[in-house]
Amino acid sequence: METESLNRKNSSRKSSIVNGNGDASAKLTNGDGDGGGDGGGEVTLKAKMSLLNGCTVIVGSIIGSGIFVSPTGVLMYTGSVNLALIVWVISGLFSMVGAYCYAELGTMITKSGADYAYIMETFGPFMAFIRLWIECMIVRPCSQAIVALTFSTYVLKPFFPECTPPEDSARLLAVCCILVLTLINCWDVKWATAVQDIFTYAKLLALFIIIATGVYQLYLGNTQYFTFENTDTKVTSIALSFYSGLFAYNGWNYLNFIIEELKDPVKNLPRAIAISCTLVTIVYVMANVSFYTILSPDEVMGSSAVAVTYAERAFGMLAWTIPVFVALSTFGAVNGILLTSSRLFYAGANNGQMPEILTMIQIQRFTPTPAVLAMALLSMLYLTVSDIFALINYVGFATWLSIGVAVLCLPWLRWAQPNLPRPIRVPMVFPIVYLIATIFVTVVPMYASPVETGYGILMILSSIPVYLVFIAWKNKPIWFQKTMVSLTRFLQKMLMVLGKQTKPAQV
Numbered sequence: 134m135e136t137e138s139l140n141r142k143n144s145s146r147k148s149s150i151v152n153g154n155g156d157a158s159a160k161l162t163n164g165d166g167d168g169g170g171d172g173g174g175e176v177t178l179k180a181k182m183s184l185l186n187g188c189t190v191i192v193g194s195i196i197g198s199g200i201f202v203s204p205t206g207v208l209m210y211t212g213s214v215n216l217a218l219i220v221w222v223i224s225g226l227f228s229m230v231g232a233y234c235y236a237e238l239g240t241m242i243t244k245s246g247a248d249y250a251y252i253m254e255t256f257g258p259f260m261a262f263i264r265l266w267i268e269c270m271i272v273r274p275c276s277q278a279i280v281a282l283t284f285s286t287y288v289l290k291p292f293f294p295e296c297t298p299p300e301d302s303a304r305l306l307a308v309c310c311i312l313v314l315t316l317i318n319c320w321d322v323k324w325a326t327a328v329q330d331i332f333t334y335a336k337l338l339a340l341f342i343i344i345a346t347g348v349y350q351l352y353l354g355n356t357q358y359f360t361f362e363n364t365d366t367k368v369t370s371i372a373l374s375f376y377s378g379l380f381a382y383n384g385w386n387y388l389n390f391i392i393e394e395l396k397d398p399v400k401n402l403p404r405a406i407a408i409s410c411t412l413v414t415i416v417y418v419m420a421n422v423s424f425y426t427i428l429s430p431d432e433v434m435g436s437s438a439v440a441v442t443y444a445e446r447a448f449g450m451l452a453w454t455i456p457v458f459v460a461l462s463t464f465g466a467v468n469g470i471l472l473t474s475s476r477l478f479y480a481g482a483n484n485g486q487m488p489e490i491l492t493m494i495q496i497q498r499f500t501p502t503p504a505v506l507a508m509a510l511l512s513m514l515y516l517t518v519s520d521i522f523a524l525i526n527y528v529g530f531a532t533w534l535s536i537g538v539a540v541l542c543l544p545w546l547r548w549a550q551p552n553l554p555r556p557i558r559v560p561m562v563f564p565i566v567y568l569i570a571t572i573f574v575t576v577v578p579m580y581a582s583p584v585e586t587g588y589g590i591l592m593i594l595s596s597i598p599v600y601l602v603f604i605a606w607k608n609k610p611i612w613f614q615k616t617m618v619s620l621t622r623f624l625q626k627m628l629m630v631l632g633k634q635t636k637p638a639q640v
Contacts, residue, residue: 182395186326187388187405188412190469193333194384195413197280197466200340200420205434206377212365214358214425217374221421224378225414230567232385232410233559234540236403239389240556241546243398246480247389248539253484255542255549259600264535265481266596272532273474274511277467281307281512284463287456304516314468315509318475319495319502322394325472332465339458340416343440346447347423355426363430372577379533379574381417385410386536387473390480399556471508478504486604490621493630502628530575531589537571540564 182190211217235247244250249268253261285306289298318325365371388405392398395405424439427446436442444455479501482491495502543564546553579586625631 182322182326182391184396184401184404186330187395187401188409189330189333190326190388190391190472191385191405191409192337192413193329193465194387194469194473195382195409196333196336196340196416197283197384197463200381200417200440204381204421204424204439205436206380207374208430208433210365210370210374210377212363212370213361214430215361216364218359218418218421220371220374220378221418222414224375224382225410225417227375227379227567227570228382228385229406229410229414230563230570231536231540232406233403234543234564234567235386235389236406237555237557237559238539238543239392239402240399241553243392244480246477246483247386247392248536248542249477249480251539251542252535255545256538258484258486258604260538261484262481262486262600262604263593263596264538265477265486266599267531267535267593269474269477269481269487269508270511271592273470273477274508274515277311277470277474277508277512278307278515280463280466280470281310282516284310284460284467287459287463290456291453307516308513310464310467311471311509311512314464314471315505317468318471318505319500320498322472322500325468328468329465329472332461332468335458336462336465337416339455339462340420343423343443343447344416344419347419347426350423350426350447358425358429369577369581372574373581375574376530376533376578382413383532384469385413387469390473390476394476403557471505471512475501475504475508478507488617488621489632490624490630493625493628493632495628495630497629502630503624506628530578530586531593533571534575537568537575540567540571 207220208214208217211220238251239247242250242254246253249261249265252264282303285303286298288306289303292298314325314328317328385406388395388402392402395401424433424443428436428439428443432442433439440455440459441452444452448454478487478491481487482489482504491501491504491507493503494500541564543559544561547561
């Protein structure tokens with residue numbers, strides 16, 4: 134992680150990469166991404182994403198398999214339909230408050246990496262590395278593996294209508310899904326955002342169909358299940374219900390991870406957040422309302438795929454369309470996770486907290502190819518683990534805790550660095566409310582689920598020896614440094630990548 138750069142080591146050739154013949158030559162592109170000889174080009178990420186692209190990144194990242202497959206967690210802990218719907222609404226509002234706080238942070242600290250960059254700026258490298266370790270090594274690749282498995286399961290479901298698709302087949306198809314999206318993300322950011330756009334529209338279409346049928350059922354008077362009967366008023370149960378609801382909204386902060394690639398972020402970031410979070414909250418609440426117009430609470434609790442059960446009751450012969458839409462939804466969600474998570478690897482490497490190769494950008498495609506490949510390889514590695522769902526549950530509380538720490542950066546920086554430019558300035562009540570709610574939804578479940586919390590704490594603590602050995606220890610053996618430099622050189626040649634730097638003027 135702390136190695137000499139090929140570019141630093143060979144300063145006289147720091148805008149070149151050794152080609153197959155041993156010559157130092159690489160045709161770099163200018164600021165528009167085209168080859169040119171103006172001498173002003175730069176090997177860096179390009180701002181190619183519009184407001185619409187930003188909205189589809191957020192919506193596509195939030196809406197994955199959860200709303201289609203298993204929205205039973207909230208109902209399980211609330212006990213009644215009406216309280217469950219209230220939890221869905223409050224979870225959406227809670228996410229909007231957090232996203233609004235991130236809008237100030239994202240326009241004040243305009244670096245890719247989102248909360249990792251904010252924690253680095255505010256609390257220093259050690260706290261930032263803990264966040265980076267949890268997110269990059271466990272949460273993101275596990276999440277991508279699970280969503281890819283959901284995609285493959287629902288693609289195969291029509292071929293195995295009477296039973297569960299074979300596990301090995303599902304895993305192989307999940308690998309294919311990740312590989313295809315890896316190629317797209319390595320080739321061009323525009324391709325990746327186009328995939329995000331198309332599949333976001335597909336999943337929204339599916340949800341709008343469900344909502345339309347639900348509205349029709351409401352018109353017919355099917356409201357018998359909308360009551361407060363069997364409400365569970367225990368504080369621990371309510372906290373766990375919010376935990377489930379917030380998990381479904383996870384992804385509202387993903388656009389901040391790629392803010393360097395968003396056009397006019399001061400205007401487009403808060404707009405994208407406001408549009409996307411409002412849309413998702415309305416869609417989630419109305420989809421749940423639709424489910425309860427036909428399905429009883431017991432039927433919802435007993436179903437592993439609520440949307441499929443609903444479709445069988447509502448659509449009859451056309452019920453097969455829902456597994457197709459779930460597959461489209463999860464395919465887009467895998468792309469959203471890959472697109473944003475690779476930038477987190479990139480941001481961590483830029484701060485010297487990950488291998489240097491991850492800072493480098495493909496010289497022709499202008500994509501962080503090494504970071505994309507690292508994310509894909511880790512995700513496929515987790516596909517070999519049998520119980521990755523439990524792993525995500527163990528570390529889930531740490532995810533929200535670290536997001537709470539990122540929001541804490543906002544009032545802290547207001548006090549410590551009041552003169553920082555703040556194009557967006559949120560009322561201080563927003564971070565205060567968010568922090569109080571974060572404490573509630575993390576501390577109470579820690580008391581209610583001590584085993585999962587214990588595993589989560591162990592995962593956090595595992596980052597400490599890694600930090601001490603690979604980052605804090607500066608005087609590493611010469612053989613280790615030489616090995617890392619040689620490995621970085623080899624990967625540079627294989628992937629045709631360079632560090633972020635400017636092209637020299639042509640003579």
